[in-house]
Amino acid sequence: MTVPRSTLRLQFHRGFTFDDALAHLEYFAALGISHLYASPVTSAVPGSMHGYDTVDYTQVSAECGGEAALKRLADKLHERGMGLIVDIVPNHMGIAGSGAHNGWWRDILEWGRHSAYARHFDVDWHSPDPALRGKVLLPCLGAPYGEELAAGRIKLRFAADTGRFNIEYGDHVCPVCPIDYAALLQSADRTDLNALAEQFRGLTTQPADQPRAAQACDALREFARQNGATSIDFVLQAYAPEDPVTRDHLHRLLERQHYRLAWWRTAADEVNWRRFFDISTLAAVRVERPEVFEAVHALVFRLYAEGVVDGVRIDHIDGLAEPREYCQRLRQRLSELREGAPYIVVEKILARGEPLRDDWPVDGTTGYDFMNDVGALLHDPRGAEPLASTWAELSGRSAVFADEALVARRKILNENLAAELDRAARALHRVARDNLATRDFTYTSIRRVTGELAAHFPVYRIYPQNGLRSAADNVYFDQALDAARRMLSRADCTVLERVDMWLGSGVDEPAGVREAAAAGSNREATDLRTDLRTDLRTDARTDARTNPRAQHPPQGAATGAFNHAAAARRTVQTLFSQLTAPVAAKAIEDTACYRYGRLISRNEVGADPGEFAISVDQFHASNLERARRYPHAMLVTATHDHKRGEDVRARLAVLSEIADEWSATLRAWSTLNTPQRRAPSGDTTADALTDDWAPGPAAEAMMYQTLVGCWPPDLSADDEAGIAELAERVAQWLLKGLREAKVRTNWFAPDEAFENACRAFLFDILAPQRRDGFLRELCAFVARISRAGVINSLQQTILRLASPGVPDLYQGTELWDFSLVDPDNRRPVDFEKRAAMLAEKPPSEFLADWHDGRVKLAIVQRMLALRTHLPELLSQGAYVPLAVEGAHAERAIAFARRQGNAWAVVIATRLAVPLLSEADADAKAGDRALADIPLVEPARWEDTAVRMPEELFGRAMFDWVSPAAPKVEDNGLLYLRDALTSMPVAVLVEDGVPRT
Structure with a gap:
């Protein structure tokens, strides 16, 4: 294995290509980097600035320069004895534009359950909602469906270059199933089109008919080429949205498709396919299926076999159904392709004391755990209580982060991931119905229990094997179990105990089921689990009471029932794990961290803001453990996902040493800037005596911390242009922070008047006329703590470069990094x-x-x-x-x-x-x-x-x-x-x- 001495993370996109990186190779080599560490290189949604929205796993991104440019870069790296590590995204694909650029997703929309890729994505084809059975929800409309249809924004279009009919809505292009083409062409009542319609007559969605459909579409394309695309306009007129009659035709056509166009706000409650977190433009893939695994990794396997790529970083390992099996399979495949052990690291968020699993054959994590360790080391524990007290007093919110975290988890479960909670609860309900002792457990009670477990889950997820939790899993599961037990009624606690069993406790489990789980091979378990969703949700099984054979199973069915029950439980464990992981990410990183402001230098990806500081001995213990178990893990202090640059956090950590002074400063600045407060509904000045003003005390306190943390070292109060540039950057952070906090505004229903009032407050306090007031005080305070901040920065830099592991350098952070959350931390370098x-x-x-x-x-x-x-x-x-x-x-x-x-x-x-x-x-x-x-x-x-x-x-x-x-x-x-x-x-x- 070629272990990197050090890595440099580069974000590739159309503004920074492989050839751009090649142009700076002399610098990278002179700096001492051994490996470049690239963001995903596969083809992404056009214009993507990060690459995590892959649309084609088989092609190198043309926007980044294509495969030829990637190989030029790799060749030059290897000539210098350097290497290339690439980020791969096995959990999800980009489907922006309703899959207009994603061939797999488009095929699903076109052919539904009979698509060749129907089982590539994690779609629930048997939704309990009759309107979604056999369909995919597409929550892409800007307003309710009826309004958008009546407004004429949903239209039937013909693509002459492909010979295909599409439904278009803005940038969204959705295919019409070819079985509808005969009716479409006949609607024009023209002889030539009627003749074409005959080629589509009798088509079904069965795979055997799809090649014939493609041939018929070729004929239609040729017809349009010879006669002009306008020859199809007669068809489009019959489905024009402007006229009520033809609009009804369009509606009926839409109802026959394998997707349902819907208002984007329906996604949280009704989406019937697994997303990446709550992002409805990223659809999760079922990489646990062997054919999907091979398809997803086709490019990286080829590049690794050819010697272009020297190692891989796995994005969001916790989104996968079986992380352990995935890592095992990946290492085996890479090892087969090339001599030597491959270098593999995984993006994994670890709680304090949570180990990376020993049975994952990887070289460690991508370093969030180290970033948390060194960040906590910078803080003085004596500042924790006074700063928490000040925060609670000023903001009116809890002084304890765990309180904010629990509120945020409940909010995310109820509002953002309700559909995912429903899916896990329905799977558990089906397990309950299979057992006479639990058949009366209601769906609602099971949903309550599942929600409580997820709300109190202290880590991202569990990793059961053969349907049973390990002792390591139980350390965290039991914490959630005890907390849920305290919150639930006695009646629900009975349900909770059974759910605990189904989620892998093994307690009081029927022996046959336990034996079946233990006896099954990993491959069989995976096949059972991945196929179970279809098996369990067929209409015949749902109505088994009408089937005599179902009521009286044949002799020998007992063993099959045990296997079926074991597979069902493994399925619910997967669904539960794929629920708790996004809940943790969205509730902690993307909600509570924007609500809790004791000291925002601890509000970082991979950190627990409730853990204010660690001791030197604790830091040593973590390094010793890393050296013993994963000596080649990555060490980072800045990433493409960080919320604040490493030097912003280092400077803010100084406030923990001067807690009383900072508390007094916060109060003084708030009083000084009271005249700039705005009414939350507009630009009028707020009454100083009211409690309702923009941005409000919590956002104001966090804003002052942000200004102190990101203020450039040489910026003076007299530099109007420099302050204006900074204000724009902070305003961008402020908008994202307000929406992520989800208190007065959010991404789903933004309160633009409130947001504008907050922005106005920020620009007012940074206005040139404040140079002799607030701006002077701000500059003086930054100067007061900057030297200590620099010492913190150099401390974390030297610790990263000398601790056990592989130090990673995020692009541009060789100099001071006073960036804020993306996209600020992805600015050109x-x-x-x-x-x-x-x-x-x-x-x-x-x-x-x-x-x-x-x-x-x-x-x-x-x-x-x-x-x-x-x-x-x-x-x-x-x-x-x-x-x-x-x-x-x-x-x-x-x-x-x-x-x-x-x-x-x-x-x-x-x-x-x-x-x-x-x-x-x-x-x-x-x-x-x-x-x-x-x-x-x-x-x-x-x-x-x-x-x-x-x-x-x-x-x-x-x-x-x-x-x-x-x-x-x-x-x-x-x-x-x-x-x-x-x-x-x-x-x-x-x-x-x-x-x-």
Whole structure:
């Protein structure tokens, strides 16, 4: 296996192509990157800026340059000894435009259940809603169906280039099933069209008839070519939406299709196919089916076999029915294609203490767990309570994040994912009906129970095997079970116990079912599970009481019943897991994190805002565990999904050290800006005495944190153009934040008057006339905490580059990253500027001019050079936590990496505000320039020292990031006043090479 030394994540799209990346390859190589790490390279919806909406798994994105450009990039990478890792998306496909660009989805819309791809997508073809049986809900209309039909916005169109009739609505193009073509062509009452209609007569949706339909469409296309497309206008006129009679014809035609056009707001309640979270333009695929697995990975398998691709990153592993089996199958297939073990990492959100499963044959996660660890380490735990109290007082909301999380989970279950909850509850209800003891459990009671379990589920999901939960699953399932039990009535608790059993407890399960589950092979279990939805929902089985053979099963049916019951339970476990994962993502990351503002530097993907800080010992424990179990996992501090740039979070973490001062500042700024408050319904000034104003206290408090966090280092209160640019960026964040919070406005039903009032407030407080008021105060406060923020930034940078794992660099974050949530964090990157700033000087040379970010770039370059110079030291070396002693022991972290006789000792300053404040006081009468340097004056460390390993006693070590060469005392102490003389971090190296 070729394990990357380091990776650079690049976001490819039509504005940044493979050839654009190739143009910067010299810079990437000089920086020290070993592998480029690409966003999805498959063909996506036209104009996609991220690539996660794949429409064709077999083709490299033409917008990104196509396969030829990708191979040019890979060839040049390999010439330099570098490699390429690609992101793959096995969970879902893009269907924007109702699948106008997605051939698989279009085929489903055209042929329904008899499409060759009907089982590629996770569609419930047997919906309990009669209007959706055998149909796919298309929630794409901007208003109710009747209104859009009457307004003439839904139209029948003919595509002359393909010979196909389509239903068009804006950008949505939906095929008409060819079995309707005969009637369509006859409606024009023309001899030539009647003759064409004969070719379509007698067609059915059966697969055997579909080739004949294609031939007939070819004939229709040829007819249009010879006679002009206008020759078909007679047909279109018979279905014109402008006239009531022909509009009724159009409606009846629509009713015969394998889809139902619907208002977009129906999706949350009625969608009958699995989505990616609650996004109705992303349809989930059934990659657990072998033929779908092969089709989804066709391109990446070929590119890997050809040596173009060197590793893969799996997007949203928790969306899959069987993550374990998927990873096993993927590794096996890749291993068959090429010698050596493939490098595979998975995007997985882990709760504190939740391990990545040992039976997943992967190299680790994509690093959200590390980002959470290092982010929590930056925070002072003493700030947690006072900041929570201030937040509750100002906002009127709970001081406890768990309260917000539970409210958000209930909201998401009831409003955004109600259809997904219904689907899981219906599957459980069918299991209940199969058992005489539970046949009277109602659907409603089962839905209540399922909803409570999902609302209290503490992690993304469980991973049962052969229908039974593991001990690791039960650690988290039992938490949800206990919480649900406390919330439910006694009657519902009876149902809860059975649901617990069906979801894999194994308690009181009939022996035959348990044995059948245990005896089945993984392949058989998968086949049973994936086919069960069809088997269970047939009309014949639903009405089995009318079938004598069903009432009196033949001899030997008992074993089949046991197998059937085992498969049914595995199915409900899958549906439950595919419910809890999106609930967690949407409720926590996309709702509660926008509602809870104690300190938004902890409101990040993969983090729990309720966990404010972790200790140095906890950080060491996580690194030791990572080194032991997944030494090649990715380490990230910024991603394409982050809500705030890594340096925004680092600066905001400083507020945890000055909680009382920040609380007073919040109150003062709110009072100062009271005159700018707006009435929530318009642009009029709000009454200062009212509680109802825009943006409201919660959004206002989070807005001030955002401004403090993202304020550029060199932006002054007098720079009108710079402040205006910043205001636009923050306004974009504000709009997204308000809608994601789902309190006064949301994406489904936006309150534009309220949103505009919030925007007006933001621009008012940042207006030029405030330069001598709020803007001066804001600038002064940012300057007050910036040095401590820089120390935090350099700390998390050095920890990422020296900890066990593969450090990943998100595009552009070599310099300061003060970005906000997407699309702000996906802005174009000036790689030429970064290339020009590369230098062979030690990072300490750039600390005094830290504002330009060059010191951070130099640390990245220097540490990647160390990984090249001593590759085994940081990739395979042991991780050794080192104790810090003395007066300021809590304000430093230290550890060593050891490989043979080679050592690297990492030391970083942390929680530096008190030490910097003392220096500030002294600097008032001295050199103010010195007071701007993000460095604790060496004498301030007093007797603080690192207790070094015995092998290094009495040794002089050379700092990889500065010219310093501090000596370890003979008693094993390395004093920080010697080690941190010119940088707030140090990487002291002993390469193990004997010297004379």
